Amino acid sequence: MEDLARKIREKARERGATILAHNYQRPEVQDVADFVGDSLELSIKAMEADAEIIVFAGVDFMVEQAAILNPEKKILTPEPSSICPMAWQLDPPIVEEYRRKYPGAPLVVYVNSFAEVKSMADYVVTSSSASKLVSKLDEEKILFGPDRNLASFVAETTGKEVVAVPLNSYCPVHIDITMEKIVMAKKRAPDAKVLVHPECPPETRRIADFIGSTSQIIRAAGEMDAERFIIGTENGVIHRISKLYPKKKAYPVSDDAICPNMKKITLEKVYRSLISNEFAVRVDEKIAEKARTVLERSFNLLGVEVPWRKK
């Protein structure tokens, strides 16, 4: 494995390629990457990278998001069948249906959605920015999708009426991080702080010490005055916490909190991408342009500098 990792680094250097890996990737894929982070962070890293080729170890909507923000770069996915089942739960006909049903309600979509859906939305958010952006909107009724759990988290934290689009959308990994599993994990490590993702069910969130995105969970583990943590998100995050904070101990809620699609990407597939230029992901430029406009509007409302307007 070390030999293959070395060959990947050499080939990336030779080709002037940057390798990006999501926090949920296999440990060895995280270790070979130039940057590890969440989906939006990685899209921005792709923009900042002085590279024409980006190999993105993440699921379909993330690679597509990087392609939206980097139309002039070659964005490669090592495994095109690495999909996010949650993103697939919100498609354009569903958007149109909810727009008809709730005229006047702004549509806020989660970054875990496809370019066409983003292009039809009013705003795009991450799990860390969702509540902040929704609280800034004048309207009291908001359409939010996909993910009914994140929608309910936004409703709880903003006091607004948030309609999940579609009503039953969810992440199959986070929905299974149940309150019962947290209670069991707490029995094994009673002093550990519980850090969970807002895609977890409301009962799980209620007994957590901290709720945040993957990057916020990782930061919290470093900053909190505690030595042990139970991590209520995909288990790939544990590798990252262990590397960043070797003195702290992070435990999974259960061994099956694994996103099988994320784990489809292996070192062999990253290497294959680098030598074969496969598999390139492109987004129709008209759709990408509309999606960028929605993203720009969202950054502006959040008071965040738009990454592609930075001097």
Ligand code: SF4
């Ligand atoms: S963990 Fe859930 S939201 Fe994340 S990529 Fe996997 S299925 Fe999608």
